[in-house]
Amino acid sequence: MALVRITGLTKYFNDHKAVDNISLATREGxxxxxxxxxxxxxxxxxRMIAGLEKPSSGEVVIGxxxxxxxxxxxxxxxxxxxxxxLYPHMTVFKNISFPLRALxxxxxxxxxxxxxxxQMFGIEQLLNRKPRELSGGERQxxxxxxxxxxxxxxxLLDEPLSNLDAKLRASAREELQQFQRQIxxxxxYVTHDQVEAMGLGNRIVxxxxxxxxxxxxxxxxxxxxxxxxxxxxxxxxxMNLTEQGDVLVGFRxxxxxxxxxxxGHGELKQFEFExxxxxxxxxxxxxxxxxxxxxxxxxVVSRFAPxxxxxxxxxxxxxxxVPEGKVKLFDRQTGVRIxxxxxxxxxxxxx
Amino acid sequence: MADFRKLRKQASIYGxxxxxxxxxxxxxxxxxxxxxxxxxxxxxxxxxxFILNAAPTLDHLRVLFFHTLFLRYLLNTFVVGAxxxxxxxxxAVPAAYSLTRWAGRWGEGLxxxxxxxxxxxxxxxxxxxxxxxxxxxxxxxxxxxxxxxxTFTIPFCTWLLMGFFKSIPPDIEEQALIDGYSRLxxxxxxxxxxxxxxxxxxxVFAFTLSMQEFIYALAFISVSAQKTVSIGVPTELVRGDxxxxxPLMAAALVASIPVAILYTxxxxxxxxxxTMGAIK
Numbered sequence: 001m002a003l004v005r006i007t008g009l010t011k012y013f014n015d016h017k018a019v020d021n022i023s024l025a026t027r028e029g030x031x032x033x034x035x036x037x038x039x040x041x042x043x044x045x046x047r048m049i050a051g052l053e054k055p056s057s058g059e060v061v062i063g064x065x066x067x068x069x070x071x072x073x074x075x076x077x078x079x080x081x082x083x084x085x086l087y088p089h090m091t092v093f094k095n096i097s098f099p100l101r102a103l104x105x106x107x108x109x110x111x112x113x114x115x116x117x118x119q120m121f122g123i124e125q126l127l128n129r130k131p132r133e134l135s136g137g138e139r140q141x142x143x144x145x146x147x148x149x150x151x152x153x154x155x156l157l158d159e160p161l162s163n164l165d166a167k168l169r170a171s172a173r174e175e176l177q178q179f180q181r182q183i184x185x186x187x188x189y190v191t192h193d194q195v196e197a198m199g200l201g202n203r204i205v206x207x208x209x210x211x212x213x214x215x216x217x218x219x220x221x222x223x224x225x226x227x228x229x230x231x232x233x234x235x236x237x238x239m240n241l242t243e244q245g246d247v248l249v250g251f252r253x254x255x256x257x258x259x260x261x262x263x264g265h266g267e268l269k270q271f272e273f274e275x276x277x278x279x280x281x282x283x284x285x286x287x288x289x290x291x292x293x294x295x296x297x298x299x300v301v302s303r304f305a306p307x308x309x310x311x312x313x314x315x316x317x318x319x320x321x322v323p324e325g326k327v328k329l330f331d332r333q334t335g336v337r338i339x340x341x342x343x344x345x346x347x348x349x350x351x
Numbered sequence: 352m353a354d355f356r357k358l359r360k361q362a363s364i365y366g367x368x369x370x371x372x373x374x375x376x377x378x379x380x381x382x383x384x385x386x387x388x389x390x391x392x393x394x395x396x397x398x399x400x401f402i403l404n405a406a407p408t409l410d411h412l413r414v415l416f417f418h419t420l421f422l423r424y425l426l427n428t429f430v431v432g433a434x435x436x437x438x439x440x441x442x443a444v445p446a447a448y449s450l451t452r453w454a455g456r457w458g459e460g461l462x463x464x465x466x467x468x469x470x471x472x473x474x475x476x477x478x479x480x481x482x483x484x485x486x487x488x489x490x491x492x493x494x495x496x497x498x499x500x501x502t503f504t505i506p507f508c509t510w511l512l513m514g515f516f517k518s519i520p521p522d523i524e525e526q527a528l529i530d531g532y533s534r535l536x537x538x539x540x541x542x543x544x545x546x547x548x549x550x551x552x553x554x555v556f557a558f559t560l561s562m563q564e565f566i567y568a569l570a571f572i573s574v575s576a577q578k579t580v581s582i583g584v585p586t587e588l589v590r591g592d593x594x595x596x597x598p599l600m601a602a603a604l605v606a607s608i609p610v611a612i613l614y615t616x617x618x619x620x621x622x623x624x625x626t627m628g629a630i631k
Contacts, residue, residue, distance in 0.1 A: 050529060051528075052528065052529075071533070072525075072528045072529045073528060073529070073530075073531045073532060073533065078529065078530075079525075079526070079529045081522045081525070081526060082522075083520065083522045085520065085522035085523045085525070085526035086523075087523060087526075087541055087545075088523075088545065089544045098527075098530050098540075099530040099531050102530055102531030102532050102536070103531060146530070
């Protein structure tokens with residue numbers, strides 16, 4: 001087990017700054033997720049930790065040792081690529097034992113370890129097959145088994161679930177989390193899928209344009225976003241943002257509910273909401289519409305949980321509210337969160 | 352109706368295939384029958400040239416094997432071919448690998464530049480190269496050919512291998528680096544096994560190129576015992592304007608048999624699809 005600490009890490013590709021002065025540290029046995037849109041530098045960051053990419057400046061420390069100039073093979077890390085990168089000319093057994101053979105381990109010990117890893121991922125019956133004879137889910141398990149087999153000090157995963165179909169992805173996500181907890185290896189996981197990040201991570205690092213926007217638990221990132229990027233990137237549908245003077249007022253669709261529903265939840269901020277579309281997702285209902293003139297007829301979304309039976313239809317205007325505690329304010333120019341109360345406006349509704 | 356259409360389609364496929372088979376096989380047939388034809392049959396203009404008109408004979412093969420140094424030529428050809436193949440692999444594999452993986456956007460241009468040197472004709476090069484050969488003291492020996500042939504096999508094979516290395520996803524190599532291997536280890540354990548069809552193509556190519564080469568061999572070697580098949584046969588069996596067609600054809604036939612076997616044996620290895628299933 002080891003900690004990964006990064007200080008002032010920067011990477012240029014020609015003139016393009018892919019990673020911009022990033023500092024962060026993992027905790028022991030933590031599942032840390034790097035989340036961001038494609039091209040935000042998260043994979044480059046991971047590759048620098050792995051040693052596949054040389055940092056332009058800054059330091060990577062794994063287990064207390066500066067590894068900047070060390071090749072990947074001596075960093076004692078394991079990595080699973082998005083493509084799984086199985087060796088097509090080797091059987092599953094050979095694939096899994098490949099890292100062990102690099103260590104010049106004894107044959108019996110190799111057999112023992114491969115068996116252990118294969119058992120853990122339920123692929124014992126596939127050991128004699130070649131990668132091309134496996135399904136997507138099986139390939140993913142083989143890649144994980146190969147990464148796990150030599151007990152690395154850090155486990156790096158680059159979007160390992162993105163090649164699986166939606167159904168398989170959900171179950172693979174759950175299994176992955178179980179394995180990680182069981183083994184307790186510090187894991188850094190790269191994804192652009194916020195659902196995956198929320199579900200898997202102990203902490204999430206939200207990145208954009210090569211910079212860290214926020215580091216926090218899934219709860220913090222979702223409920224207390226540091227800026228408008230995080231607020232709109234995490235959550236589906238994203239946080240509603242409306243302009244009011246110099247500030248942007250943000251609130252999550254599920255806190256934006258009719259007055260009647262929100263009553264009893266403390267101080268409420270009120271909005272006139274003209275409903276234009278109601279989307280029934282089976283469980284939840286999504287209500288699309290516009291706010292009144294005071295908020296520049298801004299488009300917003302509301303999300304009704306299944307237990308909210310409030311009748312609503314398109315074309316009508318309702319009085320919607322957000323509990324004061326759920327309203328987040330951001331600077332209009334910089335998008336950074338402002339920690340103060342809502343500016344004077346309409347008197348707040350009270351019960 | 353459908354049956355008729357299907358039949359017509361099959362007939363046309365087989366028709367085309369038959370035509371090309373005959374087209375390609377005819378020279379070999381010609382070599383074969385000429386090898387076993389008596390001279391009286393061969394040089395009689397009233398005979399049907401496409402069949403044996405008299406009983407077959409082994410005279411031409413006897414002349415070839417016992418009155419010329421044909422076996423020696425075969426051995427020389429094989430030695431030169433093998434040496435050239437080894438030298439080519441030793442140089443072209445690392446060259447192609449570094450050009451594809453490390454030279455960045457220059458790699459492609461450099462690769463094509465190297466390939467272009469292959470197009471400079473030997474007729475221009477054999478005079479300066481004869482000085483080089485003389486400098487190394489290799490005149491009148493197969494050593495001169497082992498020195499000179501790689502000048503055209505290496506450029507071509509480097510370019511050829513670049514294509515194969517490019518088709519291997521970098522992920523697989525990086526995975527090997529992470530799994531505990533050095534660059535060289537990854538090359539030997541992962542890249543080379545995956546480009547086996549490319550390597551075999553290089554072997555066959557370098558071997559056949561050096562086997563059929565004529566100009567350098569003619570320019571550098573005149574001692575009979577050092578000749579290869581490609582110059583030994585025409586210089587020893589064509590005397591002035593007398594062409595000894597029987598032994599000539601016999602030599603061509605015998606020399607082509609090992610090559611034919613080599614190609615047939617490796618044919619299925621050439622068929623790609625080897626890297627399928629590596630990713631996704």
